[in-house]
Amino acid sequence: MIEDERKLLKRYGIRPRKKLGQNFLIDNRAFEKILETSELTKNDLVIEIGAGTGSLTERIAPLAAKVIAIEIDERLSPLLAERLAQFDNIRIVRGDILKIGLKGLLELPGVKPSTFSAVKVVANLPYYIITPIIINLLQQKPAPNLLVILVQKELAERITAHPGTKSYGAFSIACQYYCIAELICKVEKKAFFPQPQVDSALLKLVVMPHPLVKTRDKDFFFSIVRASFSKRRKTIENALLYHLNWRREQLRERLTKVRIDFRRRPETLSATEFARLADILQES
Structure with a gap:
């Protein structure tokens, strides 16, 4: 699997950029766990942030009604176009999710959120902007129904932490205000190419229709x-x-x-x- 990804990137003359947090997932077991946790149906609209080489995208497409895959690196556009050409339910968008926003994606021509039973974010998020992406998504109105995301293990522990633990802090409360967070499993750094310096974890965030904490302001x-x-x-x-x-x-x-x-x-x-x-x- 790793050789296939390396050869694919080499064929297009692409070297992963550290500044873009490009650590591409290459482990089949991790892919399977992501799909299992996402519980995709043919009535779901899936948003993938950081499509990368399209390895997760092509696994999502047969299970969902529609996939909007956003990728900031223009070098990957021809690779994605070729790899995903067989699917008619994938929309590839080049851009920055923090600038376009979930609202911008849902307002794309031909996308009608009301026709889907759920909007799910399924992604291997770029390390360098994970925190603002998560907060941005949780604060959206309407927010996605579910986030199944790969993040650094330490960050996953912070998001799911309980009071009285070392990892518990302001970010834990910020996330748990909007959703029920569950750390599904650890994903070792060898599951990526190139290997990051730290292990990752798969997170499941079930976004609630109303905040889980009641407060006046x-x-x-x-x-x-x-x-x-x-x-x-x-x-x-x-x-x-x-x-x-x-x-x-x-x-x-x-x-x-x-x-x-x-x-x-x-x-x-x-x-x-x-x-x-x-x-x-x-x-x-």
């Missing part, structure tokens, strides 16, 4: 979360004193009202506790 809630974790080694009280222009006694009173011990560290608070805290801090 989403922006204020996230500002409190970010402020708390910016002083991770401090207590929640001391961390927020850096952020709020309040007296210690005043802040401690609000913490007590929502039953949060002022001596706790931010990483021990659940998203629900942060929501209660943010709401009471907004009260006059």
Whole structure:
């Protein structure tokens, strides 16, 4: 498999670019796990971000109603056109997902999201822009129903982390605010060409129709979360004193009202506790 990918790239005179996060998946077991986790049907619209050499795209196409594969590297356009020519349900788009956006893809001529039962993002995401891509997708209205994505193992652990663990932080809460996150399996670095420096993991993010955390003001809630974790080694009280222009006694009173011990560290608070805290801090 690896030789096939190397020969294909060589034939088109393409060398993987590190700055574009080009580590192409070459492991059949990983491909199978992605497809199994995606649970694709003939009624699904699939968005693939970073089509690369089309090795995942050609596996998705027979299982889905339509595939929109976006690729930023124009050098790969003729390769993708040749490799995927046999499929009439693939639309190849050259561009940057962060500039085009999910909304832009869903508004392409001939694409009618209402005719599909689900919109799913299935992708081996480029390492260098994974975080903004995930947040951008989760904040879309409407958002995709499901994300099945390959990311760095460390990032996958952060996204799925629970309170009180080393990996838990502001990004964990940001993702879990919108979706139910599950780390499906580890994917070793040897499953890619060229090999990255770290292992990856397959993530399944089921996006919920409504946020999983109830709070009065989403922006204020996230500002409190970010402020708390910016002083991770401090207590929640001391961390927020850096952020709020309040007296210690005043802040401690609000913490007590929502039953949060002022001596706790931010990483021990659940998203629900942060929501209660943010709401009471907004009260006059």
